[in-house]
Amino acid sequence: MTAADPTGRLLATQRRVRVEAEIVRDLALAVSDALVRRIGGPGVHPPQPAGIYAFTQRNVAWPESRGADRYRRGLYVFFVRGAPYPLLTTFDAPKFETTCTRRVRSNTPLQALTLANDPAFLELAGIAGSAWTETTASDEARIETAWRTALARRPSAAEVARFARFVAAERTLWATDPEASSAWLVALGLDPTAFDERQAIERATWSSVARALFNLDEFITRE
Amino acid sequence: MSDLPSSRASFGSFDRRSLLRAAGLSVGATALAGLLSRDAKGEGGPGRVVAPESIPRAKAIIFLFMAGGPSQLDLFQDKPELRRYHGQTPPPSAMEGKRFAFLKGNETLLGSPRTFRRWGECGQEISDLLPEHRRLVDRVCWLHGMRTDVFNHGPAKILLNTGAPQPGRPSMGAWLSYGLGSEADDLPSFVVLQSGPRGPRGGSALWSSGFLPTGHQGVPLRSGTEPILHLASPAGRRRDDERRFVDLLNESNAERREATDDPEIATRIAAYEMAFRMQARAPELIDLSRESQQVLDDYGVEPGKPSYAANCLMARRLVERGVRFVQLYHTNWDHHGGPTENLEKHLPEVTREIDRPTVALLDDLERRGLLDETIVVWGGEFGRTPMGEVRESTGRDHHVDGYTMWAAGGGFRPGLIHGATDDLGLGTIADGKHVHDLQATLLHQLGIDHKKLTFRFQGRDFRLTDVHGEVVHELLT
Incomplete structure (x- = not known):
């Protein structure tokens, strides 16, 4: 297909596009199965970094949602015009005080930092990764499950092998450094004291896999 | 624009050199090898990076963007005649063909209530609102005959940045990043800083990369204690x-790039590499408390408190570290009158x-020997x-x-007063220059x-100045 129509002039394929800001978050919610599908209702307040309002002239309270509202779709995130939810801005949601005929679709290091390090995404990686440890399947089988869940396709043999090497390295890391392992579990929003040693290592490891999948270009792209 | 199918053709040839620069040299070896083998095939794309045409006089630009449109008539252009005819209607002949955003035609002339004095050897007039600026006059090239095409904030800001009033074209910082690459391996080449009560009208279209590869867009840093969110692992x-x-x-992304032929993935890889390097470098960059108390006092910076002053200091730290284009937006200069935007209190x-x-x-750049190779530009999207x-x-x-901008350093002639307006400030009578001329001149100095x-997109070659603009040589040393 690519050879026959390399520039898309024949409309043989549609362009891949990065999904919109709200959906970046929705994808991680859906893949970790944390998504609450309730429709409608007032805006919600998922976690956001402290001090977002330092830039604005007034201090707005951000009552962080607990329970179901924490995991609602991105379009329900409460919008403070003076200081929008940072994830939305970083992924090009428009300002809400003017009309928007087309969203910009940028691709920046700030997006990379958000997907990799935002506690809201780490929490979802923790949930997704933990779920993948709940089988006795081989690493390869788990990797396949993780890919099919996150990217809706089977990984190639090379992709499985690459991720298997990553799994092995992560497992070694967390097995040899319990202190780091605990810190990582806390960063993922998990309670390290709730698991035995083996469980802790596995959750730490597979959450790393989830984090990696969330950060692939393919994850936030409509193919 | 980048959504249109035809843009795929222009993206198809991601320039190898800029990719190398953008991606740095530390990309995982396999990923980079994979990318280069395909990009090196050279699909003969029309977009191109030029070698410097002339010896560059400057390496970097700091653009102090006074968002909203500062009043040249209350700051830099003293008009005694305007005071004399205060309260009268302007002569109809002078108003012919002129259009305004809000005026209805019955407004009267408004003499400035400010007091002006001439300063320095050049004798530039400065009003009492900018007492420190008297020390600036002989180091700055004054442009009093500036002209733009559009009178609304968003379009005029986009025009000054991208050469066209509609969103979608690359901004100057993106063109420079595309054309010259970055001198900073661990920071983006185009950084945007913001201060004031709200963001500039036009938003991210002002620092967009338009149809250029998206890695060239401006990277906005936040104000306050955490300019880059989620920087720490x-x-x-x-x-x-x-x-x-x-x-x-x-x-994994490189493999997907092979499979899909989508150059956006190359930008994504470069973005992750840049993010990884920024994690090492940026904490030091953003820690203003490392500056001496003297420097903090000179600027008037309180570390941790967002301000224009803090952004000025940050701008110096950025160019010092090789960033090509730093743009500071400061709001709000939109003084129409009214409870929150008037000349009496808010200007x-x-x-x-x-x-x-x-x-x-300017003092700081000069002291560090950076002013020779750094251009500082001051101005808004229009005047008043x-x-x-x-x-x-x-x-x-x-x-x-006929509004005022100024440029300093980087080979701009210090103490030159260029351009003049009539006695009422209605129009330019000498050396009027369009924003395209300024853009051409800034590029020339780099x-x-x-x-x-140029960059070929949708069947034609685009450039920052479109089909306009002349380098204004008389401004240059």
Whole structure:
């Protein structure tokens, strides 16, 4: 297909596009199965970094949602015009005080930092990764499950092998450094004291896999 | 624009050199090898990077963007005749063909209530609102005949940045990043800083990369204690662990790039590499408390408190570290009159915010020997009218002709007063220059012929100045 129509002039394929800001978050919610599908209702307040309002002239309270509202779709995130939810801005949601005929679709290091390090995404990686440890399947089988869940396709043999090497390295890391392992579990929003040693290592490891999948270009792209 | 199918053709040839620069040299070896083998095939794309045409006089630009449109008539252009005819209607002949954003035609001339004095050898007039600026006059090239095409904020800001009033074209910083690459391996080449009560109208279209590869867009830093969110890696993960994580992503993304032929993935890989390097470099960059108390006092910076002053200091730190284009937006200069935007109370507030830091920035650059190779540009998207807008309090409307900007350093002639307006400030009578001319001149000082830095998109070659603009040689040393 690519050879026959390399520039898309024949409309043989549609362009891949990065999904919109709200959906970046929705994808991680859906893949970790944390998504609450309730429709409608007032805006919600998922976690956001402290001090977002330092830039604005007034201090707005951000009552962080607990329970179901924490995991609602991105379009329900409460919008403070003076200081929008940072994830939305970083992924090009428009300002809400003017009309928007087309969203910009940028691709920046700030997006990379958000997907990799935002506690809201780490929490979802923790949930997704933990779920993948709940089988006795081989690493390869788990990797396949993780890919099919996150990217809706089977990984190639090379992709499985690459991720298997990553799994092995992560497992070694967390097995040899319990202190780091605990810190990582806390960063993922998990309670390290709730698991035995083996469980802790596995959750730490597979959450790393989830984090990696969330950060692939393919994850936030409509193919 | 980048959504259109035809843009795929232009993206198809991601320039190898800029990719190397953008991606740095530390990309996981496999990922980079994979990318280069395909990009090196050279599909003969029309977009191109030019070598400097002439010897560059400057390496970097700091653009102090006074968002909203500062009143040249209350700051830099003293008009005794305007005071004399205060309260009268402007002569109809002078108003012919002129259009304004809000004026209805019955407004009267508004003489400036400010007091002016000439300063320095060049004798530039400065009003009492900018007392520190008297130390600036002989170091700056004054442009009093500036002209733009559009009188609304968003379009005029986009025009000054991208050469066209509609969103979708690359901005100057993106063109420079595309044309010259970056001198900073661990920071983006185009950084945007913002201060004031709200963001600039036009938003991210102002620092867009348009149809250029998206890696060239401006990277906005936040104000306050955490300019870059989520910079730190999660607890428990060391640098090596994160390297392994980023390598996994890059290798996987590179494989996907092969499979899909989508050059956006190359930008994504470069973005992750840049993010990884920024994690090492940026904490030092953003820690203003490392500056001496003397420097902080000169600028008027309180570390941790967002301000124009802090952004000026940050701008110096960025160019010092090789960033090519730093743009500071400061709001709000939109003084129409009314309870929150008037000339009596709010203009003095915003001039107080910028007066000392602006001069301190020039002092600091000069002291460090950076002013020779750094151009500092000051100005807004347009100026303001000689006619007053009298709402609850007084203001002026947007004026697209005969407003003031200035440029310093980087080979701009210090102490030159260029361009003049008539006695009422209605129009330019000598040396009027369009924003396209300014763009052409800025590019020239960085060694780029504005007519030759082009990118083919939707069937034609685009450039920053479109089909306009002339380098204004008389401004240059």
